[in-house]
Amino acid sequence: MDNRGYYDGFGGAFIPEILVATFDELVDAYMDAKADSGFWREYEQIMSSYSCRPTPLTFAGNLTEHFGGAKIYIKREDLNHTGAHKANNVMGQGLLVKRMGKKRVIAETGAGQHGVATATMAARFGFNCTIYMGEVDVERQRPNVFWMERLGAEVIPVKEGTRILKDAINEAFRDWVTNMDTTHYVLGTACGPHPFPEMVTYFQSIIGKEARKQILELEGVLPKRVYACVGGGSNAMGIFSDFMDDPVELVGVEAGGEGLESSRHASRLSSKDASIGVAQGYKTYFLQDDDGQMKETHSIAAGLDYVGVSPILSHLKETGRVRFEAAMDHEVVDALSFTIRKEGLIPALESSHAFVQAFKEASELSGDDILIINQSGRGDKDIFTVADAFKDPGWEKFIIKKAEGYNA
């Protein structure tokens, strides 16, 4: 591997020697696919026939009227098969796995979206599939575990470390260093060693390509700002990448948790708590202590609850090309509730972070300005988490009754 995937010092490939040959093979397969003009067509074809691409760009008339400022548009990644942008990356990597002739895929998952997406891809392509998921996340996202298992995947709860997304990534790497001859690791976000940040961004860039074309068709002008939530950073990289050379402000919104002063958050780029480090195979901003030990993170949204962030976003933070903000848990629940009522849309808790920041800024802008929010996933499938976040008494009663039914 000669190109090690550096973005002004961020990124790289800090991999154990046993995986070097596997990464060389992956880089070759990815570069070959990228150079093959038929590959992207095959990818678009499968995304339009198996998922729901192009996803619509929905004008949010009621939200626009309410805030009385910029026109608000919403990119509907929630309408993908399995309900999130994760499908884009997974189907793309699935096509690569076929090209490499491997028969087994493994993945980490936080919220469970990437795990479910990987499991559908594995079912569709006939791959064996193992999903690593932190024990804490297994508890808070049980419905996704149910679907992964129905889809034929083996779900392994990770009991090590903080028992969330980063620990699931470590376990997936441990599996991969053992089984790399047969197995591809479908990393779910634009993090990890090269070529993952670049490759995941490449597949997710379909979001921005569509959104840019759609807004020009609908409005004839580019948006003023584009908002996306940032966990690992794949949906943000996906929608940002096609606007990179335009005069469009790009805003990434991280998990502010219980507040940036509380230390109970997952804000790597918008807080002062993170510093540059090397872990999980790449160099970026991590929430870590002075010795370099990773800290516990917190977010209401499991998919944003991660210590690191895409090295490409760290680079874009340093250059100032992307502005980073944080949304607190309670703001996220309010924005979600408001969006459901006003537009009948149900964004995932993750995606609702982007809505929080857009709502804060919409009224400052004029009616000629346009905002695009990336609704990276749908919230209705996270009913257990969302209902808890809303503290819905009727739901609680239902669950208690349901549980009694099982005990009877």
Place this chain on the structure above:
Amino acid sequence: MLKSYLREQRTKKDILLMTHIVLGYPSFKESFRIVEEMVEAGVDIMELQIPFSEPIADGAVILKANQRSLAAGSTVEKCIAFAEKAIQTFNIPFLFMSYYNILFKYGVRQFAEVMAETGLKGAIVPDLPPEEGAEYIEAMADHKLAPIFIFTPTTSMERMKKIAGYADGFIYCVARRGVTGADTEFSLEFQKYLERCRSATDLPLALGFGVKEKSDIDFLRGKVDIAVVGTQTIRIVEKEGVDAVGGFIRGLRS
């Protein structure tokens, strides 16, 4: 120089033993007693692992040891102080083993400097391939410390030769795919792999991952210079206590 020490030891013994411990597990006090047991039982060289929260190359046993050590309050400073005391007390070479972030956060140059001041002889950093290690390699050379690099069964001959060009002290040959602590099949294919390692470099060869009993050491005798016992001693300590370590180590080469 580590390399010349190892060569000299090899003239006296047909195979050398390197052992590994996770510092601060079960506690620093017990870590010191484990070192004492090992040195008295004739261990030739030791790697002292500075615990890290994300040890991706390690299996369940060492992973847990890392986490327990950190939970009990281990810090890089405490590990350096431990190494200093061990080096003053025992007359064998000690290496640090850790993941790159520990060095990176400390400052790679400062880390090499403090290693040299403390009297360590080298370091093993399993998530730092030579391509990412330019600063590390230079800093280690400036302080006459050995950067130990790794060969694996998936490493091509061309790459082995390239890696050997950056390495000093010895080459750590990983026995198989996978993480630390699982069994290794010492087969004919494995023997061919060792022959490839041997022909790629003149540096002494150490073999680790899955070495846990006398028959493994017997198999490795004549094929490599150093056998590395890692996870197994942690298991011994967990099951039978610190006092059982010396007997276990003596039994490996008897």
